[in-house]
Amino acid sequence: MKLTEIAAPDFDLALTLDSGQVFHWENVDNGFVGTIGDEPVYAEQSGELLRVSSGCTELVRRYFALDHPLAEICASFPSDTTMNAAQHFCRGLRIIRQPKWECLATFIASTRKKVAHIRQISLALRNRFGDLRKIDKHVIYTFPSPRRLAQSSEQKLQECALGYRAKSLLATARLVSSGEANLGAWSTLSDVDLRARLGWLPGVGAKVANCVMLFAYGRLRCFPIDVWIERVLREKYFPRTKKITARGLREFSETFFGEHGGYAQQYLFHHTRMASRKSAASRDSSTALHSPRNDKRDTRMASRKREQTTKGLT
Secondary structure, eight states: OOEEEEEOTTOOHHHHHTSSSOOOOEEETTEEEEEETTEEEEEEEETTEEEEETTOHHHHHHHTTTTSOHHHHHHTSOOSHHHHHHHHHTTTOOOOOOOHHHHHHHHHHTTTOOHHHHHHHHHHHHHHHSOEEEETTEEEEOOOOHHHHHTSOHHHHHTTTOTTHHHHHHHHHHHHHHTSSOTTGGGGSOHHHHHHHHHTSTTOOHHHHHHHHHHTTOOTTOOOOOHHHHHHIIIIIOTTOTTOOHHHHHHHHHHHSGGGHHHHHHHHHHHHHHHHHHHHHHHHHHHHHTOHHHHHHHHHHHHHHHHHHHHHHO
């Protein structure tokens, strides 16, 4: 495969793709394969260089937001222990510019789901309803268009592990496909109006609307609040305030984290998620070492040793 080099300072490809904002890229060979819109793309990183499949240089630059002044963005974050730790851990993570429909549909499917489950749903939708693409020896599928999903059925969508979300995704796909919900035209709206329009769509609440505004519309001030972020805000920023409301957290985050709050949110989210994963792995390991089964085994071994010792003395 012919590759083209792109300068990519202050960028970490693997970190960005694993940060819970996009869900379909596959780790292959020395890099990753996925689609940007309908275009199949291979990308690998070596230091401050990206090597990408030929013919998609500008597409990749825009998608991975290599034009974002990351140093300036990070310098705008509030300086506190929690934010500083997240910033250090997430160095090189960028907010991806996702296709609007793909982002909207994926986050409708994400409600009350873990990242691994969202990934399974995204891949299932692609494999069943998307168009096949090949890049070198790799076969991948595009994200299905709103029209393709609009022509489907709730039952078929449920077979992609969507559960109750299938109804909302189908209804929204039909609104977008008919043109009643013009995602492209909404780009000119203010944040307030865009959030209201998105919130009108089936399956879109405050968190999903903010995710779509951040990841698809480039509204970098948007600060989505999910379970992870609410926990961080309550434990780290309001440890002595038990009665702060969800509205209070939203108002705080909109002002405290500033004009690049979306970046701050993504760093806090990924850092917290990875720390929790590491903690869980540590607990699992500790549990395995000190499980009742192991304790019983150790007791039996000790008993045998005592018996052997006793026999040797008699």
